[in-house]
Amino acid sequence: MGLSRRTLLTAAAALPVLAACGRGGGRTGAVRFEGWDYEATLVQQNLDSFGQANPDLRIEYTPITSAQYVRKVVAEFTGDNGPDALYCYDDSLASWAQAGYLQPIDGLPGVDEVYKGLYESNAKAMTYQGKRYGLPYYTDCHGLLYNAELLGRAGISTPPSSLDELEAQALRIKQAGILRYPIGFPAQLSDTWSGWIWTLLYGSGGALFTDDLRPNAANDTAVRDVLAWVRRAATVTKVIDPASLQQTPVPLDNAFMAGQYAFTIGARYAARAFNDPARSKVAGRVKLGYVPSLDGRRLGTAGNTRMYCLAAHTQVKEQAFRLLRYLGGYDERGSPLTARFWFLKRGLGFAFPALERDPEITTALAKFTDPVVYSELAGMAKARNVLAVPWYAEYEHGLQKTVQRLLTDQTDAAEAATALDSGAELLARRYS
Template identity: 30%
Template sequence: MRGMFARRAVLAATGAAALGAAGLGARAARAQAGGTVNFIGWSAAVDQVRAQISAFERATGIRVNYENFPWAQFRTALVTRLVGNAPIDVSWISDAWLPEFAEAGWLAPIDDIPELMKYNAEAAEYCTQSMRYRGRQYGLAYYGDHMSFMVNAELLQRAGIAAPPATWDEVVEASLRIKRQGIAEYPLLLSLAADTWLIEFVSALVFSHGGRFVDERGEAVMADPARGAVRAARFLREAIHTHRIVSPGAVETAEINGLRAFGSGAHAFAIVPTYRIRALNDPSQSQAAGRIRLALMPKGGPEGTNETCGWIRFYGMTPGAKNDRARRERAVRFIEFFGGRDTAGNYSMQKLLLTDLGLPFCTLPLNEDPEVQGFWTRWAGEGGGAVIAAQSARTRKKDVISPWFGEWVETANQAWQSVCLGRAEPEAAMRAAAAKWTELRRAFR
């Protein structure tokens, strides 16, 4: 089964990407002799990355050979190059790919490199855990974010609700009040389309209901009513079909469409990625601008917590770079400059990504930076930065990330959608997801 997962990754690569790999290999091989770091990212933050590269080159005298690809093609292009042994030193990696890439031998652990490991002391715990697999750490974070509970303060005021709900029961109660007053037909907005975002949305609900999908040993507990996944599924079903506070169309609402709907001002509550707060409070992008505020994720049931789901993207080093002394030294300096502190001692890249693009960070000291605080005050309101920091401290990585995650999540998405459509009881849906997890986990062994 291990071999099957690796072959699946390899076969995903296209012939066109393979030709691109050959071109990259030739260029990188020529550049390597001159002391160059070969870095691949996806087509995001390109201007910011180039600015940081210029700063890195000036500060270190090391050149950077930078290429990027659209997100939709990035994984395929990267796998092709890794399989072809292209001389890549550092690349951006999604936390969802880590187990598969580590098993395939495409990433090198960094936990024996003190210059990089020292940054764990200043990073959010969920970020560090998201870069660990089988006890080894594989990178430093590019950015880290989590699902946030957001409210439309104006709609709450119109309904006479003084403060954001603290529990999911209170969310139901407030939503019904808003609905009865004719302020909003579906006060709670959830984006539940069966796409790559769904696992983050439902994980936030499961964690806030005191639940887990798997236990510390990696065994499925999602079908256990005492673990919260069943309670979260029941909450969803009742919100849609009993209380009618969530639109039945939520099962077809993708994250970007949910963002637009919440920005229209038609909903009072929503679960939204934190980085979207800037767009929601930007008058040029949102009709509800200036009214959206953040609150801690509501607690669900007797075992409820304020926990939510987080995810990261990180800088990973290839074994080829690590095993060559000169390449390793350059790669370490690059990763530290981009994922840690620069040569002036500043978290310059993380701060730039926030202030330019609104992307949150993993580095805790930046919470005290006056410019960072000013950014959050501008876009999240007074005290918004403190809420984000408090929620980050209550954020957990997805506990289902594994070499078989891509196989399992298809079944899990179907299970959650069947609950939302009223076609399956929460218990039966979670049993189906648990059975698939157990099947894949046993096969992998």
């Protein structure tokens, strides 16, 4: 695959910490701030508001194409030209912290206050080896997204609560000639491809790793049963679209909004986009539901955390952290201003439970999904515990290959679980 994001990221994690790493930041006296290019115009709008309140600071904001973000940032840091403040995926935190790109923010003004007001899963996701590294940009967790109109055409009035029911409903839609492949998942390697498989596992109580990070797939019946379901739904009943093998999340979302799928597992905020008449042909028909599990119980879902971090060797630490505190902390009234901004503008999930009681937010939320389902999914969300190891990116690469082999009937659940454990053990030895 050439020099992929994962190859670069993990290679960077294995490098010794460079004494001058990132010291190029702040040479102009400005705060260099970088992030992936999601809604760059809105980011700039928010930064302009910060600048008006902080006229003594100059922010140089650079949006980077999302697909190239990790590669570009790693190259900048290893080339002694990193930013002062930046976005960070929870997937990248351990390797970037170990490589010396980031610095802990413990003890800086307002950090303790922010962490006291977060969901536990978000606080854990921004902590590495007992140190806090980030303030929250946005968070989300996954649920079942389904097109209620397509279900209704097949005579289905309620969404599935179990994986068997999901498969049966999809098969009913298929046999009715409504859709050839009612379920779509993004199974091509990308920064956010894996949310759905982690969600199916957590939804059934499965654990790929124990709490002390020992590989656990082969020992966990729920893991093997979920993997067996994925294989069966793709290769026996054939209700999962084989195009999933080439799908990344954005094209998958576009296909769902074009009416090509009845079901997917996706982030809660997608319910807003899917029901936006300006963007979606299925607006008004898409519902957010709980994660189908092996036995129909509601046991969990996968959460993710995107954060703002401080570069290890910035020369403008105080100024850069003032920006981080504005973006990821509280304003003078004790409100998470930027988190609120992003939810109201684009429906991005927030890491602060207090916002669930914000009248403007609850009113906006009710326009595109059930607030009770939205809130309960957040309450049962789990951070991937294996993110705490610096070799996670390589493990995820192996997970993607294993899932692809299941989708193409090249392996079975038992072999897949054993392969995942063996790969994790090899990585742990290599990094020990």
